[in-house]
Amino acid sequence: MAEPIKVVVTGAAGQIAYSLLYQIASGAVFGPNQPVYLHLLDIAPMMGVLEGVVMELADCALPLLAGVLPTAKPEEAFKDVVAAFLVGAMPRKEGMERKDLLAANVRIFKEQGQALDKVARKDVKVLVVGNPANTNALICSKYAPSIPKENFTAMTRLDQNRAQSQLAAKIGVPVQNVKNVIIWGNHSSTQFPDASNAVVNIGGAQKSVPAAINDDAYLKSTFVTTVQKRGAAVIAARKMSSALSAAKAASDHMRDWFLGSGDRWVSMGVVSDGSYGTPRDVVFSFPVTTANGKWKIVQGLTITDFARQMLDATGKELAEEKQEALDVCKD
Ligand SMILES: NC(=O)C1=CN([C@@H]2O[C@H](COP(=O)(O)OP(=O)(O)OC[C@H]3O[C@@H](n4cnc5c(N)ncnc54)[C@H](O)[C@@H]3O)[C@@H](O)[C@H]2O)C=CC1
Numbered sequence: 001m002a003e004p005i006k007v008v009v010t011g012a013a014g015q016i017a018y019s020l021l022y023q024i025a026s027g028a029v030f031g032p033n034q035p036v037y038l039h040l041l042d043i044a045p046m047m048g049v050l051e052g053v054v055m056e057l058a059d060c061a062l063p064l065l066a067g068v069l070p071t072a073k074p075e076e077a078f079k080d081v082v083a084a085f086l087v088g089a090m091p092r093k094e095g096m097e098r099k100d101l102l103a104a105n106v107r108i109f110k111e112q113g114q115a116l117d118k119v120a121r122k123d124v125k126v127l128v129v130g131n132p133a134n135t136n137a138l139i140c141s142k143y144a145p146s147i148p149k150e151n152f153t154a155m156t157r158l159d160q161n162r163a164q165s166q167l168a169a170k171i172g173v174p175v176q177n178v179k180n181v182i183i184w185g186n187h188s189s190t191q192f193p194d195a196s197n198a199v200v201n202i203g204g205a206q207k208s209v210p211a212a213i214n215d216d217a218y219l220k221s222t223f224v225t226t227v228q229k230r231g232a233a234v235i236a237a238r239k240m241s242s243a244l245s246a247a248k249a250a251s252d253h254m255r256d257w258f259l260g261s262g263d264r265w266v267s268m269g270v271v272s273d274g275s276y277g278t279p280r281d282v283v284f285s286f287p288v289t290t291a292n293g294k295w296k297i298v299q300g301l302t303i304t305d306f307a308r309q310m311l312d313a314t315g316k317e318l319a320e321e322k323q324e325a326l327d328v329c330k331d
Pocket residue numbers: 010011012013014015016017041042043046087088089090091092108128129130131133155156158159187241242243246
């Protein structure tokens with residue numbers, strides 16, 4: 001058995017963490033032979049609740065769980081971790097956009113960036129889940145200048161999973177038969193879920209998703225808006241934001257980053273290098289492939305006039321969010 005690796009989850013007393021911790025500790029993220037030592041960060045008033053979570057983790061009797069450190073101190077939580085799930089932040093309520101959380105949440109990511117910069121390994125892989133995830137990831141990276149910016153990512157995998165699931169249902173195949181759907185841009189209602197390069201396996205034969213669906217109007221309208229608004233639809237129904245599916249997506253994102261995406265493209269918010277005419281230095285979701293612990297943007301895709309408009313709109317929103325976040329972080 002390998003030596004245990006240290007992994008931190010912030011917001012560890014919250015609802016996403018409640019599903020995510022089991023997945024990490026059971027081997028779904030780092031593999032069935034990799035023991036983990038969990039660092040659990042939350043704020044001081046939540047330490048009592050966190051104690052209950054620690055008890056439940058022990059009661060799961062998981063062979064891969066080598067130890068647990070509950071704490072309210074970021075510098076203790078981030079020490080020597082190889083992977084950081086930054087979940088801890090306020091969720092939105094019905095009627096809000098995710099960017100309405102910016103003023104309240106972005107300072108958390110400034111403070112945690114500073115703590116990561118001080119005590120984390122320089123090869124730590126950071127996944128920001130807390131909203132607005134893309135801009136929080138950018139700010140976290142800016143305040144951790146000693147860690148490569150490639151190590152900071154934001155979660156759009158839930159959007160990808162939603163999109164894949166919608167397409168599979170529409171075509172009538174199991175969800176794993178659909179691949180290479182792309183989420184471009186911001187994890188917000190301006191994101192562009194793009195099925196134009198997606199492929200589907202139907203009875204052993206590969207077919208393009210647009211050909212299989214044969215309904216361009218659906219792919220440009222209903223499909224796009226359903227995925228863009230899915231988080232709001234879950235909030236309207238549950239009165240709380242997605243948690244089970246968010247935890248699953250966070251596991252998928254980190255697993256693929258560590259263990260590789262194979263022959264599938266996955267969507268991740270990464271610091272933009274200007275690929276596809278997007279604004280540089282915002283955290284933009286692109287199709288990537290991952291191997292040996294590194295991601296690479298899929299290049300050479302055709303951008304139609306429709307796609308150009310969608311990419312520009314979400315890029316513009318990210319540039320605006322960045323400016324607002326930098327202003328909030330000044331003081
Ligand atoms: N990127 C994505 O696809 C998704 C993002 N989210 C976002 O994830 C975040 C967490 O959601 P939930 O777990 O449902 O919220 P929650 O309210 O159940 O839990 C959040 C936890 O974070 C803790 N927290 C607050 N400030 C903290 C700090 N400075 N350090 C450490 N912990 C802190 C809170 O005490 C609480 O225990 C929200 O911002 C939500 O909008 C949710 C679903 C999907």
